[in-house]
Amino acid sequence: MRYNLRSKLSLSYILIILISVGLISLLSNVFLEKQFQNYMITQQERKTNEMIDLISQQYATDGSWKIQHLETIGMHALENGLIIKVLNKNNDTVWDATEHNNGLCQQMIYNISENMFSYYDNWNGEYVEKEFPIRLGNETIGILKTGYLGPFYFNDDDLTFINTLNRVFIIIGLLSLIFAFILGTIMSKRISKPISNVIDKAHQLSEGKYGDVILTSSNTKEINSLIESINSLADTLKKQEELRKRLTQDVAHELRTPLTSVQGHMEAMIDGIWEADEERLQSCYDEILRIKRLIGSIENLTRIESENLKLNKEKFDVSRLIQSIINNFEKDLETKSVKIHFENMRNDITADKDKLSQVFINLISNALKYTEPGGDIYISVTNKDNIIKLVIQDNGIGISDEDLPYIFERFYRTDKSRNKETGGIGIGLTIVKTIMNAHNGTITVESKKNEGTKFTIQLPLG
Numbered sequence: 001m002r003y004n005l006r007s008k009l010s011l012s013y014i015l016i017i018l019i020s021v022g023l024i025s026l027l028s029n030v031f032l033e034k035q036f037q038n039y040m041i042t043q044q045e046r047k048t049n050e051m052i053d054l055i056s057q058q059y060a061t062d063g064s065w066k067i068q069h070l071e072t073i074g075m076h077a078l079e080n081g082l083i084i085k086v087l088n089k090n091n092d093t094v095w096d097a098t099e100h101n102n103g104l105c106q107q108m109i110y111n112i113s114e115n116m117f118s119y120y121d122n123w124n125g126e127y128v129e130k131e132f133p134i135r136l137g138n139e140t141i142g143i144l145k146t147g148y149l150g151p152f153y154f155n156d157d158d159l160t161f162i163n164t165l166n167r168v169f170i171i172i173g174l175l176s177l178i179f180a181f182i183l184g185t186i187m188s189k190r191i192s193k194p195i196s197n198v199i200d201k202a203h204q205l206s207e208g209k210y211g212d213v214i215l216t217s218s219n220t221k222e223i224n225s226l227i228e229s230i231n232s233l234a235d236t237l238k239k240q241e242e243l244r245k246r247l248t249q250d251v252a253h254e255l256r257t258p259l260t261s262v263q264g265h266m267e268a269m270i271d272g273i274w275e276a277d278e279e280r281l282q283s284c285y286d287e288i289l290r291i292k293r294l295i296g297s298i299e300n301l302t303r304i305e306s307e308n309l310k311l312n313k314e315k316f317d318v319s320r321l322i323q324s325i326i327n328n329f330e331k332d333l334e335t336k337s338v339k340i341h342f343e344n345m346r347n348d349i350t351a352d353k354d355k356l357s358q359v360f361i362n363l364i365s366n367a368l369k370y371t372e373p374g375g376d377i378y379i380s381v382t383n384k385d386n387i388i389k390l391v392i393q394d395n396g397i398g399i400s401d402e403d404l405p406y407i408f409e410r411f412y413r414t415d416k417s418r419n420k421e422t423g424g425i426g427i428g429l430t431i432v433k434t435i436m437n438a439h440n441g442t443i444t445v446e447s448k449k450n451e452g453t454k455f456t457i458q459l460p461l462g
């Protein structure tokens with residue numbers, strides 16, 4: 001059986017309080033009960049000693065036994081649950097409560113046993129008799145015999161006191177339960193509400209609804225980071241979805257344009273409108289090559305993006321590699337009259353040389369592609385704290401703020417018209433980023449429209 005979080009939390013709170021209240025009641029009851037019994041026994045002794053003092057005082061004051069005074073003391077003792085008998089030093093009875101009023105004594109014994117039975121279901125106390133000498137100075141002037149229901153007993157006041165105490169415990173227990181219930185409900189609501197929101201959002205995500213983010217936040221750290229994670233997951237999925245749609249559109253567009261052109265050419269040649277001369281066949285062939293290049297790029301990207309991007313690491317001088325790539329671009333640079341400024345200083349690194357070549361080729365060719373004739377490209381390599389920092393900066397057309405966050409995404413091109421002249425299909429930087437990630441490196445970009453672009457790469461040495 002599955003319970004929801006809210007009822008589970010509420011139940012846990014109630015259970016904890018039940019156990020705590022139960023344990024506290026049990027312990028305090030046992031402890032208090034024991035203490036109370038001890039207290040009653042000492043009270044008993046104190047009363048008896050008081051009685052002996054009173055009786056000896058009476059004898060000292062009156063010079064002999066005075067029945068009237070003994071009767072007052074005896075009746076007072078009876079009210080407190082004690083049946084007394086006073087004997088003189090010859091062992092003759094001077095005053096005896098049972099002789100004075102046996103009915104009252106029996107009544108008192110009955111009342112006390114009733115009290116005890118009302119409190120202890122199986123009380124098994126019995127009538128206890130004790131003897132105490134009555135002394136005046138060093139002389140024994142008589143004997144006091146006491147009788148009571150032992151080992152201890154509760155008179156009416158004692159019973160009221162202990163019952164009130166128990167009632168207070170029950171009330172505290174009940175109040176704690178109610179408090180726990182209210183607190184449990186509030187707390188579980190506070191904890192479960194944001195989690196329910198996250199669950200709802202996760203359901204929406206599974207149905208492909210990436211829309212709004214979860215607005216509620218929680219002051220519980222873990223729940224808050226769960227909300228943040230789900231929000232960022234939703235955001236990522238939303239972006240991925242948009243990119244996926246754009247990717248399909250882009251690929252369809254990229255394929256349709258050359259195919260339509262080839263189809264038109266072919267139709268015209270089949271219908272005999274055009275002659276199948278070399279120039280037209282060459283044009284069809286070029287378009288087919290474009291399609292092939294596109295498919296090749298997609299395959300290349302898929303291969304590079306596949307999870308196990310295997311690196312064949314070797315130690316090499318990264319500056320030398322960059323210099324050789326610059327040399328390969330020499331002709332293009334000359335044609336476009338773009339100048340590359342690079343100070344070749346040895347910087348060894350252990351990395352996948354071929355893949356890093358691809359990174360530099362992509363970045364340098366982009367810089368060249370997006371820089372106006374007469375422009376400059378600055379490349380620098382530095383080594384600080386075992387991190388190679390590589391900067392490729394141009395003073396070309398730059399990238400607008402709205403495009404900047406997306407340029408590393410697949411098939412993203414700032415030139416939406418997909419100008420054939422600028423060539424690329426928007427995967428060059430995606431490949432760069434993937435290779436960087438595989439090397440535990442980073443790539444960042446800063447750019448200003450019409451001012452230029454700066455790519456910064458940070459690579460660990462090994």
Ligand code: ADP
Binds near residue numbers: 399423
């Ligand atoms: P492409 O093959 O279209 O060049 P990339 O992934 O290499 O694709 O680059 C993505 C987009 O980023 C490019 O379409 C271009 O608009 C922009 N971009 C990349 N590098 C530069 C640069 N140095 N200057 C200006 N824009 C750039």
